[in-house]
Amino acid sequence: MKSQPTALDVLDSRFKREDIEAFSQLKDQYVSSRPHHWQFEVVPGQFRQSDTATDDTQFNYLTSQMGVQTSWPEVLDTLDKLNKEADEDTVYKVLYLARHGQGYHNKAHLHFGDDAWNETWSKLDGDGQWTWGPDPELTELGQAQARDNRDGWKQVIDAVGTRVVPHKFYSSPLRRSADTLVLTWGDLVDFHEAKPQIREGLREQMGVHTCDKRSPRAVIAAKYTPQGFEIEPGFAEEDIYYKDDYRETIAEQAVRMYGAFNQIFDETRRSESIVAVTTHSGAIRTQLLLLGHRQFAVGTGGSIPVFVKATRVTPARF
Numbered sequence: 214m215k216s217q218p219t220a221l222d223v224l225d226s227r228f229k230r231e232d233i234e235a236f237s238q239l240k241d242q243y244v245s246s247r248p249h250h251w252q253f254e255v256v257p258g259q260f261r262q263s264d265t266a267t268d269d270t271q272f273n274y275l276t277s278q279m280g281v282q283t284s285w286p287e288v289l290d291t292l293d294k295l296n297k298e299a300d301e302d303t304v305y306k307v308l309y310l311a312r313h314g315q316g317y318h319n320k321a322h323l324h325f326g327d328d329a330w331n332e333t334w335s336k337l338d339g340d341g342q343w344t345w346g347p348d349p350e351l352t353e354l355g356q357a358q359a360r361d362n363r364d365g366w367k368q369v370i371d372a373v374g375t376r377v378v379p380h381k382f383y384s385s386p387l388r389r390s391a392d393t394l395v396l397t398w399g400d401l402v403d404f405h406e407a408k409p410q411i412r413e414g415l416r417e418q419m420g421v422h423t424c425d426k427r428s429p430r431a432v433i434a435a436k437y438t439p440q441g442f443e444i445e446p447g448f449a450e451e452d453i454y455y456k457d458d459y460r461e462t463i464a465e466q467a468v469r470m471y472g473a474f475n476q477i478f479d480e481t482r483r484s485e486s487i488v489a490v491t492t493h494s495g496a497i498r499t500q501l502l503l504l505g506h507r508q509f510a511v512g513t514g515g516s517i518p519v520f521v522k523a524t525r526v527t528p529a530r531f
Contacts (some may be wrong), residue, residue, distance in 0.1 A: 224327070225349065225352055228498060235462065236471075239467070243468055249528075250525075250526055251475050251479075254522050256476075256508050259282055260518050260520060263278045269508075269510045274515070277363045279365060296483055297474065305486065305521065305522055306481075306487065307519070308489075308512075312492065312494055317349040317424075319352075319390075320352055322334075323475055344425060347424070347452075348387055350388060354513075358514025361392075362396075380487050382409035382413075384415065385412070385429050385491065386427050387417065395440065408458045411437065411443065414470065416454075417495050417496055419455055420457070426450060430450045463495075470503060474500070482531055
């Protein structure tokens with residue numbers, strides 16, 4: 214049931230040169246305030262999604278072992294070998310970047326069209342038939358898409374073993390992402406042992422669109438902590454980042470995401486070399502930007518694995 218990216222998905226996956234330039238400037242500011250930072254690049258030849266010959270509008274990862282270019286054993290052997298040979302400031306990880314399944318806001322966006330959605334409907338909570346704000350839930354299709362991912366990963370696990378199972382799990386605090394993570398991995402992993410992490414920094418582009426305003430902390434905690442999730446320290450009760458009159462730019466989201474990925478690489482061990490991150494279309498757009506990956510459209514419920522080399526940079530202080 215994997216849905217191919219729609220024209221809207223393709224549009225949401227693209228960034229312009231000015232976005233890259235603005236992100237570079239904000240990244241320089243972020244780096245200057247840190248004792249160290251991580252520099253990311255993609256290791257080529259591992260996944261078909263990183264190959265520019267792959268058409269992102271047609272590619273179906275569910276029928277191609279999630280996109281592996283050689284074989285999973287070869288990819289995992291390469292990952293282990295590179296980490297074993299790397300110096301103390303270099304680490305390699307495979308990131309499973311997943312987009313949540315279709316939410317009611319996605320359904321409404323398709324129904325009303327891009328112009329009407331951005332100008333009018335995105336600023337409202339619903340239309341009397343569907344409710345998409347704040348913090349909309351998955352549609353039945355969105356739930357089915359997440360279960361399709363579960364079945365896809367189960368096929369890989371059955372074929373090559375548990376080496377492909379993530380060592381760490383992260384999610385946006387918006388429930389469409391957390392629910393997708395549960396429906397994808399909940400039957401395959403004990404979350405009380407894995408302790409998926411809910412992080413503000415992994416949110417979708419914030420502001421104006423009511424679908425991107427999160428639920429209160431108490432609501433999130435009541436639903437997800439009994440399932441084994443952990444909410445990061447300092448997580449405010451109300452959404453202190455959402456603004457009705459200002460929408461975060463792509464560059465601002467990218468530097469926020471860069472900070473979130475720096476934290477992930479700071480806190481995960483070398484042996485925790487496979488990490489699942491479940492977020493949103495715009496979030497994945499900026500993740501691919503900061504990782505140095507090609508632009509790639511991911512449909513609702515879609516997933517893209519990325520083989521990453523990360524180098525810790527400690528600037529000289531005079």
